[in-house]
Amino acid sequence: MNMDQLKRQAAARALEEVRDGMQLGLGTGSTAKHFVELLGERVAAGLKVVGVPTSEATRADAERCGVPLTTLDEIDHLDITVDGADEIDPELNLIKGGGGALLREKIVAAASDRMIVIADDTKWVPTLGKFPLPVEVIPFGLGATRRAIEKAFAECGVSGQMAVRKDKGGHVFVTDGGHWIVDAQLGRIVDPPGLAKALSAIPGVVEHGLFIGLASSAVLAGGEGIRVIERRKPKGDQE
Numbered sequence: 001m002n003m004d005q006l007k008r009q010a011a012a013r014a015l016e017e018v019r020d021g022m023q024l025g026l027g028t029g030s031t032a033k034h035f036v037e038l039l040g041e042r043v044a045a046g047l048k049v050v051g052v053p054t055s056e057a058t059r060a061d062a063e064r065c066g067v068p069l070t071t072l073d074e075i076d077h078l079d080i081t082v083d084g085a086d087e088i089d090p091e092l093n094l095i096k097g098g099g100g101a102l103l104r105e106k107i108v109a110a111a112s113d114r115m116i117v118i119a120d121d122t123k124w125v126p127t128l129g130k131f132p133l134p135v136e137v138i139p140f141g142l143g144a145t146r147r148a149i150e151k152a153f154a155e156c157g158v159s160g161q162m163a164v165r166k167d168k169g170g171h172v173f174v175t176d177g178g179h180w181i182v183d184a185q186l187g188r189i190v191d192p193p194g195l196a197k198a199l200s201a202i203p204g205v206v207e208h209g210l211f212i213g214l215a216s217s218a219v220l221a222g223g224e225g226i227r228v229i230e231r232r233k234p235k236g237d238q239e
């Protein structure tokens with residue numbers, strides 16, 4: 001089975017949790033796209049759900065697949081968000097933002113009763129950090145923001161090269177919110193909750209790709225089948 005088939009399997013397993021009448025957060029990326037497509041098939045067969053997309057790309061996919069959409073202004077909570085991840089550790093802390101949608105993804109995940117992470121099992125790591133950590137920043141004052149980020153890294157025992165993300169054409173990548181992303185090659189993040197807190201305190205940092213205490217479960221598809229890992233601590237508990 002190839003990687004894409006594994007991603008689709010994980011998406012199909014998460015879909016089993018969806019019930020009629022649910023309000024769903026729709027993630028971004030190649031794995032989340034499988035979920036939206038499979039959800040669209042269920043909607044065509046009569047399932048009643050509404051979704052909040054985490055990016056303009058997912059909005060377009062959901063519209064194409066016939067999934068009815070709403071916003072977090074029109075509804076007061078989401079039952080489940082299903083989204084991919086770039087890395088998942090045994091505490092179900094995540095690195096997200098490889099697709100650049102981390103800000104909306106975090107807003108949507110935080111508004112959800114449950115967040116189910118779907119991935120092929122190569123995303124499962126003992127320690128976060130091999131995947132470059134995305135930090136979404138305001139372009140104004142970027143030099144000052146970068147220095148503050150470096151200081152936060154040093155205080156949290158990590159260091160590494162930082163680069164402003166570029167698109168395929170070599171232009172600065174601009175997020176759906178109009179911000180830029182700095183990707184930091186940290187290698188090994190020893191204290192993800194501590195680093196998340198330090199980055200969140202920096203003026204100029206809009207959001208970062210550390211998702212701490214947000215995932216309720218992870219569905220990992222691999223050569224030997226599907227593993228579902230449940231978070232031990234309640235949602236929002238960062239200790």
Ligand SMILES: O=C(CO)[C@H](O)[C@H](O)COP(=O)(O)O
Pocket residue numbers: 027028029030031032083084085086095096097098099100101102105
């Ligand atoms: O965080 C994300 C987008 O901002 C994605 O969930 C993450 O990059 C995983 O993507 P994929 O499913 O394509 O591997």
